Amino acid sequence: MRPTLCLLAVLSPCIWAQNEPFPVHETRPLIVNGPYLLAPAEDSVTVVWMTDTPCHSKVLYGVESPNREADHAEHGLLPIGLRHAVRVTGLEAGQTYRYRVVSTRVVKMKSYWPEMGLQAESPIYSFTTLDRKKPAVSFSAITDTHEDTARLTGLTKRIDWAGTDFLVHLGDAFHGIESEEAIWSKFLDPVTKALAFIRPLLFVRGNHEARGPGARSLADYVPLPEGRFYYARDHGPVHFVVLDTGEDKDDSTNVYARLNRFKSYREEELAWFDRHVRSERRMTEAPFRVLLMHAPNWGWTDNQGAKWTEVANRGKFDLAISGHTHRFAHTLPGQKDNAYHQLVLGPENLARVDASEGELRVAVTTREGEAVESFTIAKRGP
Ligand SMILES: [Fe+2]
Missing domain, CATH: 3.60.21.10 (Metallo-dependent phosphatases)
Structure with a gap:
């Protein structure tokens, strides 16, 4: 399949970038609002942000470095849109995590070979979960x-x-x-x-x-x-x-x-x-x-x-x-x-x-x- 699509890539503005086995355009989204942290709990927190163009998104997080991944798949599909809200779950109470949000542009949604774009990443920030055992x-x-x-x-x-x-x-x-x-x-x-x-x-x-x-x-x-x-x-x-x-x-x-x-x-x-x-x-x-x-x-x-x-x-x-x-x-x-x-x-x-x-x-x-x-x-x- 790939040679055919390579030919298509030559004929259209899409390119094969980042060694992805599907078409990726050289276009990067912008994070235009957020991220902000909502509804903290002892084992979870929600991260919300907006992008300027339709994207699918994830949150990378971890104690030492953001090496774990949370997404907000619904019914087996990653949502594609401007608004992104990811609930990061399975966390330890009272723990500080480093995190960053990542949004990947979806240029053209199709049944096969959706045309994708590049990704935007926030800087690395941190959050701390709630903790009922914290004395003060x-x-x-x-x-x-x-x-x-x-x-x-x-x-x-x-x-x-x-x-x-x-x-x-x-x-x-x-x-x-x-x-x-x-x-x-x-x-x-x-x-x-x-x-x-x-x-x-x-x-x-x-x-x-x-x-x-x-x-x-x-x-x-x-x-x-x-x-x-x-x-x-x-x-x-x-x-x-x-x-x-x-x-x-x-x-x-x-x-x-x-x-x-x-x-x-x-x-x-x-x-x-x-x-x-x-x-x-x-x-x-x-x-x-x-x-x-x-x-x-x-x-x-x-x-x-x-x-x-x-x-x-x-x-x-x-x-x-x-x-x-x-x-x-x-x-x-x-x-x-x-x-x-x-x-x-x-x-x-x-x-x-x-x-x-x-x-x-x-x-x-x-x-x-x-x-x-x-x-x-x-x-x-x-
Ligand atoms: Fe009121």
């Missing part, structure tokens, strides 16, 4: 950046990245998601820059992420291995539960033109939350439990908010961190219905949480670095 951990949280990239950048510049294991964005990064391009330009590009390719993002969906023509594509750019925007993680002495507080208005509100189905979605989520609190061993074994969610009042629940509070209280959560109201607030346990510290960050606030076996230390500052609040939560007794 730290994370930072921001919220409601609402497409204000200067605010997002200003806040993240205040973060002590050397001592921060991951960034939490508590939602409403957008007013409404106008386009898939806006997902990068208004949020993920400045986040990627702040994370510097080495720190992961823990994403919490806000009500404004449920709006606009790009809302239905959000999960493609923020893909979560659970396939949903509510999930749990462990890191150090903290068991994290991330909730999706959905919309803040009734499904039947006219502005949504009957396109929303949050009532059933939230009921399923509440059932999951209840099951998780009842059956997850880390809910009782972890020294601390932290809720991360956008709306402090659980969002629109069709008047079922008390059920959510009851589950959270029964789960003995120590701290809930939210945004949404655009006003800082710290409600002490027992001050209202909540049996936990309820911290609500404003759009100009940065929270830093340091967790050790004995205490959670919380410090909230402004974009200018002024202190807003600090408090310590001691580990509960048996």
Whole structure:
């Protein structure tokens, strides 16, 4: 077959490059967004990036050097496209890995002899997996950046990245998601820059992420291995539960033109939350439990908010961190219905949480670095 194709190669712009037994054009893709690290876990992390032309992709990774390979094959096929999201799995907890992303251009897709291009490689970066055995951990949280990239950048510049294991964005990064391009330009590009390719993002969906023509594509750019925007993680002495507080208005509100189905979605989520609190061993074994969610009042629940509070209280959560109201607030346990510290960050606030076996230390500052609040939560007794 090859001589025939060699002849074709002479007649067309394709060449036989890199000793590949199929046609390869002398054209190289560009990595135009990312890579950024999403949804860290103890055994896995997702790497997301974009290329300027259709490619298939992989992540090379390893402890000493990136000599192992992860791809994102689906149904026996490597996806070909501009957006690339690879879940790197089978990792050791608390281990630092070196990694690079690789995208190979697919010039013309055909049943036989697809015409390929050259590959783009990122520099070698690193990531560190979460680890429940780590005695002390730290994370930072921001919220409601609402497409204000200067605010997002200003806040993240205040973060002590050397001592921060991951960034939490508590939602409403957008007013409404106008386009898939806006997902990068208004949020993920400045986040990627702040994370510097080495720190992961823990994403919490806000009500404004449920709006606009790009809302239905959000999960493609923020893909979560659970396939949903509510999930749990462990890191150090903290068991994290991330909730999706959905919309803040009734499904039947006219502005949504009957396109929303949050009532059933939230009921399923509440059932999951209840099951998780009842059956997850880390809910009782972890020294601390932290809720991360956008709306402090659980969002629109069709008047079922008390059920959510009851589950959270029964789960003995120590701290809930939210945004949404655009006003800082710290409600002490027992001050209202909540049996936990309820911290609500404003759009100009940065929270830093340091967790050790004995205490959670919380410090909230402004974009200018002024202190807003600090408090310590001691580990509960048996
Ligand atoms: Fe909100």
